[in-house]
Amino acid sequence: MRKHVAWLETQLREWVRDEIITEGQARNLRSRYPENAAALPWTLILFSSLGAVIFGLGVILLFAYNWHAIPKFGKLAIVFGALAAAHGAGLWFHQRSTRFRGLGEGLTVLGTMLYGAGIWLVAQIYHIQEHYPNAFLFWALGALALAWALPSVAQALVAAVLLTVWSGCEGLGFRSPLPLAPVLLLATLAPLMLRLRSRVLLAVLVPATVLTCIFSQTGYPGGGEAVFGLVLNLGVLLLALGRVAAAGKLFPEAASILGLYGWLAFLIPTYVLTFPNAAEDLLNLREGHPFAPLAYWLVSLLLALGAWVVRGHQALAAGDTPESPRAHDLLLVPLTALLAAVWLLTGVADDWLAAAPFNLALLALALGMMARGCRGGALRPTVIGCLLLVALAAARYADLFHSLLARGLVFLLVGATVIAEGVLYARGRRRRGAAEGLT
Amino acid sequence: MKKSWLIVAAVILQVAVLAYMAGERELIVRTGETVWLRTAPVDPQDLFRGDYVRLSYDLSTIPRSAWRGQLAQRVEAVERKGWRGRAPLQEEPVYVALKQGESGTMELDFVADERPAHGPFLRGRIESVWGSALRVRYGLEAYFVEQGKGLELERGRSRDGIQVPLEMEVAVGRHGTAVLRGHRWCPLGIGIDLQQERKDNANWLHAATVTLLNASAQPLAIVDLPGLRSLTLDPAGEGWWGSPGNGWRWVGRGSEPPPPLTDAAVKVLQPGEKHAWRVEFKDAAWFVAKPGEAHRSLEQLNEWSARFRLVYRPPPAAACQHLREAERIWHGTLATRAFGAGGID
Numbered sequence: 001m002r003k004h005v006a007w008l009e010t011q012l013r014e015w016v017r018d019e020i021i022t023e024g025q026a027r028n029l030r031s032r033y034p035e036n037a038a039a040l041p042w043t044l045i046l047f048s049s050l051g052a053v054i055f056g057l058g059v060i061l062l063f064a065y066n067w068h069a070i071p072k073f074g075k076l077a078i079v080f081g082a083l084a085a086a087h088g089a090g091l092w093f094h095q096r097s098t099r100f101r102g103l104g105e106g107l108t109v110l111g112t113m114l115y116g117a118g119i120w121l122v123a124q125i126y127h128i129q130e131h132y133p134n135a136f137l138f139w140a141l142g143a144l145a146l147a148w149a150l151p152s153v154a155q156a157l158v159a160a161v162l163l164t165v166w167s168g169c170e171g172l173g174f175r176s177p178l179p180l181a182p183v184l185l186l187a188t189l190a191p192l193m194l195r196l197r198s199r200v201l202l203a204v205l206v207p208a209t210v211l212t213c214i215f216s217q218t219g220y221p222g223g224g225e226a227v228f229g230l231v232l233n234l235g236v237l238l239l240a241l242g243r244v245a246a247a248g249k250l251f252p253e254a255a256s257i258l259g260l261y262g263w264l265a266f267l268i269p270t271y272v273l274t275f276p277n278a279a280e281d282l283l284n285l286r287e288g289h290p291f292a293p294l295a296y297w298l299v300s301l302l303l304a305l306g307a308w309v310v311r312g313h314q315a316l317a318a319g320d321t322p323e324s325p326r327a328h329d330l331l332l333v334p335l336t337a338l339l340a341a342v343w344l345l346t347g348v349a350d351d352w353l354a355a356a357p358f359n360l361a362l363l364a365l366a367l368g369m370m371a372r373g374c375r376g377g378a379l380r381p382t383v384i385g386c387l388l389l390v391a392l393a394a395a396r397y398a399d400l401f402h403s404l405l406a407r408g409l410v411f412l413l414v415g416a417t418v419i420a421e422g423v424l425y426a427r428g429r430r431r432r433g434a435a436e437g438l439t
Numbered sequence: 440m441k442k443s444w445l446i447v448a449a450v451i452l453q454v455a456v457l458a459y460m461a462g463e464r465e466l467i468v469r470t471g472e473t474v475w476l477r478t479a480p481v482d483p484q485d486l487f488r489g490d491y492v493r494l495s496y497d498l499s500t501i502p503r504s505a506w507r508g509q510l511a512q513r514v515e516a517v518e519r520k521g522w523r524g525r526a527p528l529q530e531e532p533v534y535v536a537l538k539q540g541e542s543g544t545m546e547l548d549f550v551a552d553e554r555p556a557h558g559p560f561l562r563g564r565i566e567s568v569w570g571s572a573l574r575v576r577y578g579l580e581a582y583f584v585e586q587g588k589g590l591e592l593e594r595g596r597s598r599d600g601i602q603v604p605l606e607m608e609v610a611v612g613r614h615g616t617a618v619l620r621g622h623r624w625c626p627l628g629i630g631i632d633l634q635q636e637r638k639d640n641a642n643w644l645h646a647a648t649v650t651l652l653n654a655s656a657q658p659l660a661i662v663d664l665p666g667l668r669s670l671t672l673d674p675a676g677e678g679w680w681g682s683p684g685n686g687w688r689w690v691g692r693g694s695e696p697p698p699p700l701t702d703a704a705v706k707v708l709q710p711g712e713k714h715a716w717r718v719e720f721k722d723a724a725w726f727v728a729k730p731g732e733a734h735r736s737l738e739q740l741n742e743w744s745a746r747f748r749l750v751y752r753p754p755p756a757a758a759c760q761h762l763r764e765a766e767r768i769w770h771g772t773l774a775t776r777a778f779g780a781g782g783i784d
Contacts, residue, residue, distance in 0.1 A: 068585030076461055080454065087450045095443065115453040122457055124491075126464035127619035129581040131530065131564070138456050145449035149442070174529060 005033055042200050048106030049154045056113030067124075075125050079118040086111035094150065109154045112143045116162075133169035136162050144188055153198045156189055160201070163188075164208045164215075171215035179292055182212040194251060202254050206261045210234055213300075217293040226293035228269060228282050229344055233300035235265030236337040239330070240307030247314050263384070270336055273358040274395055276351035283343040283354050301341050308334040329368025329381075336361045362392055370417075374424035377432035382425050386418055467618045471610035472559055474537065475544040476579070477625065478605045491583045492592050494607065498535055498561070499580075501550045503571040508551040514568055528565050533575060534615055535561045541756055542625075542771020544606055550575070554615065562615030579609060579619055592622075601630035601713075602776065603654045626655035629751055631775035633783060641741045642780045649749050649775060650715040653708035660707045660767035662753040665698050667716055669753060672725055675746035675777035675784075687745050690734050691724040700754055705764045718749065737780075746779040 012026040021029070059082065067075065086107055094104025116139040122128070123135070140162035147155035167181040186209055193201040213234065217227045242258030245251055273279045285294075308331075339357050348354035366388035373382030393414045397407060478494045506514065510533065517528050536555040540546040545559065550573065554560065563575040584592060596603060608621040634646040649670060653659045662669050672689040706714055718725060720737040727745070728734045737745070751773045759765045777784040 068588075079457065083454060083457070087453075091446055091450070094446075111450070112453070115457070118457045119460065122460045122464075124583045126461070126468075127582055128460070128464065128578055129576075130578045142449075142453040142456065145452050146446070149445040149449040176529060 008033065044102040045105070045154050045157075045200060048102060049109050049157065052106050052110040052113055052154075056110055056117060059114065059117065072125055075121065079114075079121050083111060083114045083118055086114050105150065105152050105154055108146055108150065108152065109158065112139075112146060112155060112158055115139065115142050131174075133166050133173065136166035136169060140166060147189075147192060151192060151196060153196060153201050156192055156198075156201050157204050160185065160189055160204050160208045164211050167212040167215040171218045175218075177216050177218065177220055177292065178212075179216050179296065181216050182209050185209055185212055197251060197253065199253055199257055202257050206238065206257065210261070210265060213296065217296055220290035220293050225282050225285055225344065226289065226297040228272075229297045229340055230293070230300050231265055232269040232340055233297065233304045233337050235262050235267070235269065236333050237300065237304035237307050238262030239266060239333055240304065240311045243311050243330075244307065244314060247318060266333060266336075267388070270358055270362055271391065271395070273340065274355055274362055274392065276355040276399065279343075279354035279358065280348060280351040283340065284347050285344060297344075301337060304337055305334055329365055329372055332361050332365045332368065336365075359392065359396070362388060366392065370421050374421060374428045377425065377429035379425075382421065386421060389414060389417065463612075463616070464618045467612035467616060468610045468620060471612045471618070473620070474559060474609050474611055475606050475623075476609055477542075477544045478607055491581045492589050492605075494580050494582055494605070496577070496579070496607075498537075498547050498577070499575060501535070501547060501573040501575060503573075505547055505549045506551075506573065507549045508553055510550065510552045513552065514573070517568060528568055531565045533563050533565055533573070535563055535575065535577075537561065540771060542769060544771070559611055560615050561611060561617055577617055579607065579617055582607070582619055582622065595624065598628060598652065598654065599630075600632070601628040601650055601652045601654075603628035603652065604773075624654055625771075625773075626653065626657075626659055627661070627751075627769050627771070627773055628652040628654045629773040629775055631749060631778060631783060633778055635780075635782070642782065643739075643741065644720050644737045644778075644780055646720060647718045647749060647778070648715055649718060649751070650713050651708070651751060651773070652713050653710055656710050658707050658709050658767060659769050660705050660764040661714060661751075662700070662704050662759070662768060663706050663714065663716075664700070664704050664754075666724070667718060668692075668697055669751060670716060670718065671750045671752055672727070673748050673750050673774065675748050675779075686729040687727050687747070688729070689725075689747070690728045691722075691726040697754075700758055700762065702763050705762055705768065707764055707767060741780045743779070743781060746777045746784070748774040748777050750774045 009030065012021075012030060015021045016023055016026050070078070090104045090107030090109075090111055092104070093100040093107060096104070116135075119135045119139060123130075140159045143155045143159035143162060146152060147159055163181065163185050167178055167185075170176045170178050170181075185205070189201065189205055192198075193205055210231065213230060214227055217230065238258050239262035242255045242262055245258060246255035273282065336358065339361065343354060343357075366385045369381040369385030370389070371385075373379065373385060393410055396410070477497050503511070514528065531552070533550050533552055534554050535550045536548040537545040537559045538548040548558070561577050563577040566574040566576045568574070582592075592605065596605060604625040606623050606625050607619055608623070609617045610620050611617045628651070630650045630652070632648045632650075633644060634648070636643045636645060651661055672691070674687045674689070708714055723734075723736075726734040726736055727740070727747070737747070753759075753768060753770055756765075756768075756770045759768050759770075762768070
């Protein structure tokens with residue numbers, strides 16, 4: 001954001017100098033983009049946090065070297081003293097002025113790392129060997145409290161990672177699934193993310209939520225099929241949320257991040273479902289399938305379809321314009337999730353019968369994106385569509401086209417399509433440039 | 440101003456969590472009842488916390504015969520569901536009642552899902568339920584030591600092939616929460632050597648040599664009853680696969696009365712001195728059998744489920760009071776490592 005504001009300020013000075021706008025108009029334009037005082041540069045957050053983490057680990061190792069020579073209360077004094085010093089210094093710098101706020105935040109992150117180290121060190125002092133995932137939970141709650149109190153993106157990142165680790169330890173280590181873990185994660189961090197408009201936090205929160213959703217189901221024996229469907233549905237949901245965010249005012253900057261994760265979570269499972277053996281295995285619910293993963297899958301499907309309905313209303317209201325043509329091809333995304341749901345519930349006897357619709361859906365999506373990209377001169381759908389088409393052709397090389405003739409023809413067709421796409425994209429780009437020049 | 444208070448409150452929360460952890464344990468160490476528990480230590484190294492010894496106790500695996508109250512019914516209900524039903528019992532709290540053993544350590548009395556009305560007890564959590572055994576964790580399974588000392592403790596556990604158990608000093612709070620305070624070595628160690636023969640692509644047991652070691656710094660007396668009656672042959676744990684000891688039972692000695700106890704049976708071992716017995720498995724006194732089956736010698740057995748321990752069991756202290764070296768006799772049981780046709784575990 002600061003980069004854009006700096007560019008704007010430079011441009012405003014030139015426009016005023018060239019008498020394109022007046023001084024007053026320049027001030028009005030500048031005032032439309034106030035810098036968020038709580039929004040730290042991501043580099044400062046990243047380096048401060050990374051430095052704090054590594055410093056914290058170094059402290060642990062140094063003390064571990066001399067640990068046994070120190071008496072018990074000496075050890076406790078070091079633990080509490082270090083914690084108080086880091087937080088005290090961090091808060092002093094944080095409250096002192098805006099200029100030192102980043103340093104203060106880094107020190108409080110160090111304090112939180114020392115708090116986590118303190119949990120393990122107190123456990124060592126008293127030879128405590130309890131249910132260790134609880135340590136991650138308490139550590140996360142400590143980070144969460146400071147994330148809200150300061151507020152702090154760095155603390156929120158620590159809390160997100162720790163809650164994910166906690167959920168993973170319970171689900172994978174103890175086969176004790178926590179169905180409410182993703183809800184806890186979102187309920188405690190999503191509002192903070194929206195309040196701070198933090199893309200960094202969103203970029204961590206999305207995969208953390210997906211992972212906790214997966215971990216919350218892994219504790220149930222034999223629940224794999226529903227977990228796979230859950231990931232696909234989450235991808236569909238994220239794509240819808242991305243497009244809703246892009247067209248809305250609440251947090252439009254979230255669109256690219258939601259879109260990136262959405263495409264990953266949607267395309268990978270869909271691509272896997274184009275393989276006949278995988279589709280037959282993953283789209284058949286075993287007898288006695290545990291209820292909780294099914295419930296999770298169903299809820300995620302309803303949320304995903306609901307989000308696309310909202311997006312549909314939004315798109316209809318906005319209308320179809322040359323600058324923002326409707327992406328009809330993207331309707332294939334929720335339709336794919338619906339198809340997977342039907343197959344999962346009814347069961348599929350034949351492997352190619354299971355996989356064929358996903359092959360067709362992915363092919364249609366690839367061609368649709370290529371066409372949309374070429375028409376509007378938009379690079380992203382052009383490239384994604386092309387990559388999808390090539391990946392699909394490569395996948396079917398081994399299992400569908402058995403003769404060299406068939407393989408050769410398919411490659412000729414795909415190659416010609418990609419060449420044509422390049423030509424059409426260039427034309428579309430020129431058309432778009434000309435239209436933007438006229439307006 | 441309000442924001443500053445929120446920040447301070449958040450920091451206080453972190454301090455409070457650590458203070459509660461340390462305070463609760465410190466209170467138990469200072470005011471709790473002190474007991475000794477015998478262990479079977481295992482190994483390793485934790486990267487961030489220096490050396491630690493992983494411990495397993497005699498109380499860690501609890502046979503079905505010691506389950507009380509609703510616990511037995513709950514476990515049976517889980518077993519009827521098969522392996523899918525086991526997960527709900529994991530991490531369930533259980534209470535293990537203790538009784539004083541003759542060797543100065545506490546022994547298992549029984550386990551229940553409710554706090555015992557009397558006597559010392561430990562609070563644990565179920566780790567797993569397999570067959571006739573309940574695996575319980577007490578939070579005492581890690582003993583942190585100075586760097587380099589873990590290996591020393593590990594070496595101390597096994598001296599020339601003789602196992603010397605570690606005994607842990609534990610402070611137990613009112614609610615059964617326990618804290619490790621220190622350790623000592625069991626004064627007596629036990630080892631086993633098998634004499635086997637490889638024939639027809641299988642191992643065949645012929646005999647075992649059981650050795651006791653005085654691992655303490657003081658003279659110590661053991662009881663060597665005639666006819667190797669200080670030793671018993673126990674099935675190796677109440678089994679993983681259903682019936683106790685996989686169905687095998689020692690049937691050799693029957694119900695013959697023990698011989699009278701005299702001073703001739705008492706051997707005083709100086710520090711570091713050993714005493715050995717040779718057990719010949721072809722001797723009918725060491726025959727085993729499954730219920731309803733003929734008695735068999737371990738020499739003729741080549742089944743993986745037939746695993747046993749030789750256990751040193753001296754007479755109780757009350758029966759030894761008339762003996763000259765009664766004060767020096769170590770009263771407690773010591774079991775060898777489990778063995779079978781496949782060798783020693």
